[in-house]
Amino acid sequence: MKKALKMGAVALAVAAVGTATAVFNIAYTNDEISTPFVQTAVLRQGASGGEVKELQRRLKEWGYYNGAVDGIYGKGTVAAVKAFQKKNGLTADGVAGIETYKALGMNDSVKVLENDNKSSGNSNYTSSDLYLLAKCIYAESRGESYTGQVAVGAVILNRVASSQFPNTISGVIYQRNAFTAVSDGQINLEPDKTAMNAASDAMNGWDPTYGCLYYYNPAVATSSWIFSRQTVTTIGKHVFAI
DSSP, X not given: OOHHHHHHHHHHHHHHHOOSSOOOXXXXXOTTOOSOOOOOSOBOTXXXXXXXXXXXXXXXXXXXXXXXXXXXXXXXXXXXXXXXXXXXXXXXXXXXXXXXXXXHTOHHXXXXXXXXXXXXXXXXXXXXXXXXXXXXXXXHHTTSOHHHHHHHHHHHHHHHHSTTSOSSHHHXXXXXXXXXXXXXXXXXXXXXXXXXXXXXXXXTTOOTTSSOOEEEOTTTOOOHHHHTSOEEEEETTEEEEO
């Protein structure tokens, strides 16, 4: 996990708005901006944001993509990525990883993924960690978008990397009163494939929250303390904060 880089991104984002209560999503930009807002290591169907726009822009420029450059990684983007990968001798899986980034010339994205691999190595996590993370994602956010589910996983991993919390996934998830899904037993539900993929993407470095350590649903949250946390972004029904 590249904690320092993630927290640096948060600091830049907070400085940009200059207020602790603003709700925003710095991943989005307009079509005229060609420089990507690098936020993820791996992009797949369900992802969204500025980096997806840059991916779409390049694919469209080279004749692989005919849809709108809207920052939404839908079926059209998947098909375009597959066509590009096939043409360039890559595995045509529709997922934008380091080799696809290299072929597209998305050098900033390549650097992010290379740094993630060097700093975290993912070998620190076991298949049991992945499964438990997916269980918590499913229990806490199965009604959210794919990006929203990855975001919940990212918060858990950010806590693992923080000195303020236990340093294992199980320790973070089962910390007393940390997650409603543990308290009400939903943690015991079987995660679906979407939750497993979200857990994998979070472990691979995708952090749509930009280093957040907390999230909550303002419609049901009752803790005055959680409302005092500094908001960074909102995804679906969840507010993500530091």
